[in-house]
Amino acid sequence: MDRNEKTLIDVERLALLARLTLTEEEKKTLPAEMEEIIRFASVGSTVGAEGGTWTDRPVTPKTNVFREDVPEKGLDRETFLAGAPTRTDAYITVPRVVEEEA
């Protein structure tokens, strides 16, 4: 299982993909921890890449069901905005995402 070799688990890259910032402590401990976890989660050699469907999900009905296309009243804007960490009037405020023109 050469895929489980240390060199292939780039913890800092995974953190970047997962939008996490690692502390100095985590940078030290996580590589070994993640290696152990990935080794644990590696499926044995009994299962190859043989054919057959693997995208099926158990139990869930295999036919799609649509509800009637009738408008319904959902929850109002104020209810949802009440949970926002910061807001200005009807808007959630976040750091600027577009640059000002020079």
Added chain:
Amino acid sequence: MNPYTDRTLTELSEALTKKQLSSAELTRACLDEIEARDGEIGAFLTVCKETAPWAAAEIDRRRLAGEALSPLAGIPAALKDNICTKDVRTTCASRMLERFVPPYDAFAWELLKNNGAVLLGKCNMDEFAMGSSTEHSALGTTRNPLDLSRVPGGSSGGPAAAVAAGMVPYALGSDTGGSVRQPAAFCGLVGLKPTYGCVSRRGLVAFASSLDQIGPLAKTVRDAALVMNAIAAHDLLDATSVGSGEDFTREIGREIAGVRIALPEEAFGDEIDPAVKQTVFAAAKKLEALGAALVPVSMKELADALPAYYILSSAEASSNLARYDGVRYGYRSTAGGDIDALYRASRSEGFGAEVKRRIMLGTFALSAGFYDEYYEKASRVRARVCGAFARVLNDCGLILTPTAPTTAFRIGEKQSPTALYAGDICTVPASIAGLPALSVPCGSVGGLPVGVQLTGRAFGEALLCRVGTALEEG
């Protein structure tokens, strides 16, 4: 001492119906019990001290007015803190949602409420349901009421401890890989993971959407079945909801003679503590004495279920938990910087170590270059496990195994993440196959309870309840 501590939901329901007891009295007794005992147990994160008596009085008023009420009416209920409750904070035992107050009720709770259930409080859990001991809660430790030095199991450890301590007659937990069944086993309770799709997931904070199911923790199989009668309904707003509409108690009391019960040799391997194994075998023998046929089977496909579960559930979690970005709700870091820095700081400060590990594992399993080897392979294992269950359950009505490889372990005993993961070996197969599984107490080892797990056909809960009750009585 609470005079109702040992009473089952069924008994309490009868006493309420006969007006020997009022919901106000019962609710007060439960609140007093929490006051007296929860300091040392730590099952609750939120106690509805003010609203519960009010809700109870309302049910009493309706009962006195002669209204026909559900068997659950006026009985206090506790919910795991990942089940959304309108106007009552729902934390997932995470810093991320510590102050989150949902704008709506989970469908399962809405149904219980319509049945007259009284919300007593919200219970501790492993953060975002990731864990098997409730030690990964960011908001406190929960102790096993049967031995305070031990874990109550997890991730629904709070709900299990609350019921086992007699603070509430029943609770709802959620089960992704065993999170209702294993704490039930550790606390000497009955726990049911329903068939996938049986109970709506709307308003259950998502961990792994193809696996998550809400299920009851109760003192008896009948109690759990009564709760299922209320919560197993079709929900238009959950695309995977099937509902049930059955009476889950309907087979209880019927003989079990002739029922064919499979015992997979792989489920009784070296991972299982010998004394636990012996206790579970004794339960099987008891069923045999009642006329059931024990059928030894082999399910070699189970060998890869545990690693596959960790890949699938973590992959889904990494995607589901991407929504926590500090923008619309939940924790926002005050560290400053641009929008990307806000996302990263909010997530890094808001999530605990185990949640981060699972997100990283899921991100790894889905990342370019590793997807085929991990996610796809795990999905193939899933299909094979489903096939193995189909093969065995074609001939047998149910499968009997231990619920957990050991009894409740000591707080802090399992140090590495993988040591904890290994404890899920008995419960994850039914999860990845979407099948119903019931844990029933079947004896004890060293004074700690042991659970036997009965896994059935899709929507075959009624048979599980029938055989489970036979075990309780036998």
